[in-house]
Amino acid sequence: MNPAFLTQFLQGSKKGLPLMIGYIPIAIAFGVLARQADLPMLPTLLMSLMVYAGASQFMAVNMIAAGTAGVEIIIATFILNLRHLIMSLSLMNALRHIPKSWKSFLSFGITDETFAVASLEASQDRSRMHHFYVLGLFAAAYGSWVIGTFIGAALYQLIPASISDSMAIALYAMFIGLLVPAVQKSWRFGLIAAVSILLCTVFHQFLSSGWSIVLATIFGSMAGIFVYKEEEA
Structure with a gap:
């Protein structure tokens, strides 16, 4: 690798260190929960390697x-990840x-956290955002997520039951982490x-939990459109 490119990569990786510190414990929790759900080691790792979307993986x-059912899971995770489309368009612009x-390659590394860091860096000094710099930032986050998943999946039997059972709260913590900053804005x-939440509760009385989540997500999003139409009016 060109020395200049290596320097840029390492600078980007350095910016990703805080993300690594945050990602590893959550990824370990995911690995533990996946294995407790009787998901084999390989599919657990492949989910982090290929899906790489924390909230969706937990869900x-x-x-x-x-x-x-598999169809319900695919639809629910697809809807939850639609925000990545907006983030990709915004960041790549x-x-x-x-x-x-490089853009197609780098877009895989966009998460809520890497998007926030990369967007902040771009707003402060866009000239610094070389593709190897962005690659370093994204690689640090991605690598820590995969490594954390492996640790959790490999050592889940060694973790005391009292601790592993409490890790289920990680799913709710992640969604709260996504919701609170948004509520603070509006x-x-x-x-x-x-x-x-209300729709999901109602749907759950008549449908499976999977379809309840899917339909509540769709209708909740539609409600959001009307709420913001009223604000613009």
Whole structure:
């Protein structure tokens, strides 16, 4: 690798260190929960390697443990991950100077956290955002997520039951972590979340847990459109 490219990669990786510290414990929790849900080691690792979407992975594992059908899991995780489309468009627009061939490759590394860090860096000094710099940032986060998953999946039997059982709260903590900053910006996000919760509770009386989540997500999103239409009016 060109020394200049290596320097840029290492600088990006350094920016990813705080993300690594946060990702590893959550990834360990995911690995433990996946194995407790009777997901074999290989599929657990492949989920982190190929899906790489923490909230969706936790939700999928919980749905698998509940015996939810595969179609329901796919639809639910797809809807939950639609926000990545917006983040990709926003970030790649800020990184217009990066070659197109790199953009498709780098887009896989976008998560809520890497998007926040990369967007902040781009707003402060866009010229610094070389593709190897972004690669270093994304690689640090991605590597820590995969390594944490492996540790949790490999050592889940050695973790005391009292600790491993409490790790189930990681799913709720992740969703709260996504919701609270949004509610701080606008109370309307809290209203949308409340509507979605109410709908999921109602749907669960008549449908499976998987379809309850799917339909509540869809109708909750539709409610969000009307809420923000009223705000714009």
